[in-house]
Amino acid sequence: MNCRLSIREDIHWIGVNDRETTLFENYWPLEKGVAYNSYLINDEKIAILDTVKFNKTTEYLEKIKEIIGDRKVDYLIVNHMEPDHSGSMLALLGAYPDMKIVGNKKTFPFIEGFYGITKNYYEVGDGESLDLGKHKLTFYLTPMVHWPETMMTFDETSGVLFSMDAFGGFGALDGGIFDDELNYDFYEDETRRYYSNIVAKYSPMVQRSLKKLAGLDIKMIAPTHGPIWRSNPSKIIDLYDKWSRFEADHGVVIVYGSMYGNTAKMADYLARIIAENGVKNVKVFDASKTHSSYILSEIWKYKAVVIGSCAYNTKVFSSVETVLAKLGNSGLKDRYISVFGNKSWSGGGVSGIEAFVSEIGWEKIGPSIEATYSPKDVEFEALNALGKEIADRLNNEYDK
Numbered sequence: 001m002n003c004r005l006s007i008r009e010d011i012h013w014i015g016v017n018d019r020e021t022t023l024f025e026n027y028w029p030l031e032k033g034v035a036y037n038s039y040l041i042n043d044e045k046i047a048i049l050d051t052v053k054f055n056k057t058t059e060y061l062e063k064i065k066e067i068i069g070d071r072k073v074d075y076l077i078v079n080h081m082e083p084d085h086s087g088s089m090l091a092l093l094g095a096y097p098d099m100k101i102v103g104n105k106k107t108f109p110f111i112e113g114f115y116g117i118t119k120n121y122y123e124v125g126d127g128e129s130l131d132l133g134k135h136k137l138t139f140y141l142t143p144m145v146h147w148p149e150t151m152m153t154f155d156e157t158s159g160v161l162f163s164m165d166a167f168g169g170f171g172a173l174d175g176g177i178f179d180d181e182l183n184y185d186f187y188e189d190e191t192r193r194y195y196s197n198i199v200a201k202y203s204p205m206v207q208r209s210l211k212k213l214a215g216l217d218i219k220m221i222a223p224t225h226g227p228i229w230r231s232n233p234s235k236i237i238d239l240y241d242k243w244s245r246f247e248a249d250h251g252v253v254i255v256y257g258s259m260y261g262n263t264a265k266m267a268d269y270l271a272r273i274i275a276e277n278g279v280k281n282v283k284v285f286d287a288s289k290t291h292s293s294y295i296l297s298e299i300w301k302y303k304a305v306v307i308g309s310c311a312y313n314t315k316v317f318s319s320v321e322t323v324l325a326k327l328g329n330s331g332l333k334d335r336y337i338s339v340f341g342n343k344s345w346s347g348g349g350v351s352g353i354e355a356f357v358s359e360i361g362w363e364k365i366g367p368s369i370e371a372t373y374s375p376k377d378v379e380f381e382a383l384n385a386l387g388k389e390i391a392d393r394l395n396n397e398y399d400k
């Protein structure tokens with residue numbers, strides 16, 4: 001028997017946990033797993049909202065059967081076609097061949113392209129509704145949050161917003177399914193890591209969608225990953241608004257790449273100066289040790305970033321290059337940036353980061369500081385001045 005879980009009258013969570021997959025999208029580390037959430041509305045007509053990844057299909061179909069017995073699924077509502085949510089669609093259609101597949105006009109080419117399904121289509125447009133009996137579902141198209149076909153489904157009867165990947169995060173659901181049943185801070189961090197790495201490039205589209213949803217009386221948000229936000233749904237909506245407007249907290253992220261410790265020494269020294277000058281949130285990351293997804297998530301959170309690199313074959317050190325590439329492609333705006341590093345001959349690390357700074361267009365604080373062989377008094381003095389300048393700027397801005 002699978003655990004049965006009603007999230008609201010007639011509405012069941014039929015999601016699954018995946019603790020075996022180590023990398024989400026074969027790239028993002030899943031230290032605590034991930035949940036693929038799917039929902040079933042058991043009304044006069046039975047509707048399922050999104051499915052789960054193919055590796056969990058058997059468990060998934062079993063859960064559905066345990067709830068509905070010999071009844072049939074009438075509708076599969078496809079809010080998002082990414083295979084971690086559509087991967088059990090073909091099997092579901094096999095089990096319920098008369099099931100209508102509900103999507104918008106951009107959904108169906110994905111269905112045909114991925115799974116060869118060309119029948120049972122039920123097309124809906126923006127703002128259109130579907131009656132299940134007691135429950136009335138209204139569809140809101142949210143293109144490019146974060147794929148072209150994405151949409152959200154609002155249950156007018158219960159006030160549940162089925163938001164697909166929006167408001168979703170990493171982390172399996174270890175018993176607690178609702179935000180008030182688990183460690184909120186962990187899931188908030190993992191939701192921001194999901195946002196900053198997967199959704200954030202489309203922040204302007206997120207803003208547009210938030211405006212579209214603004215008039216709804218949302219009582220609960222049921223995303224396709226992570227917890228169901230029921231205690232205070234507006235909290236996660238406000239965070240999404242903040243993240244997609246690039247608003248940041250008082251703090252500094254220092255990221256460095258270092259082979260033999262000289263650049264690392266500069267990072268630690270600078271961190272101390274910034275902390276001494278009143279900044280409590282100073283986060284230091286060795287880019288070779290911490291996956292870029294965690295670093296990007298912290299940079300999304302805090303206002304200032306300092307990037308350091310040793311020179312490596314005339315370029316920025318590879319692990320730092322990865323962080324820069326991710327940042328450059330993320331669309332993040334309105335951060336302060338500073339630069340430091342080490343070389344032993346003609347350099348390449350600091351100049352490479354400087355090229356990135358001019359490309360991204362963020363305001364640079366202080367001059368770049370580059371040591372040769374190892375940092376000496378002159379560089380420590382310069383780091384001292386830089387640390388004070390960064391702290392002063394932030395303290396002035398956030399004390400207002």
Ligand SMILES: Cc1cc2nc3c(=O)[nH]c(=O)nc-3n(C[C@H](O)[C@H](O)[C@H](O)COP(=O)(O)O)c2cc1C
Binds near residue numbers: 347372
């Ligand atoms: C494989 C390798 C490639 C390097 N390439 C360069 C380079 O292109 N230009 C340069 O000035 N120094 C280069 N260096 C020297 C280092 O950047 C220099 O020793 C620096 O102090 C190392 O800083 P770290 O202690 O933080 O690793 C290279 C070192 C190694 C091991």
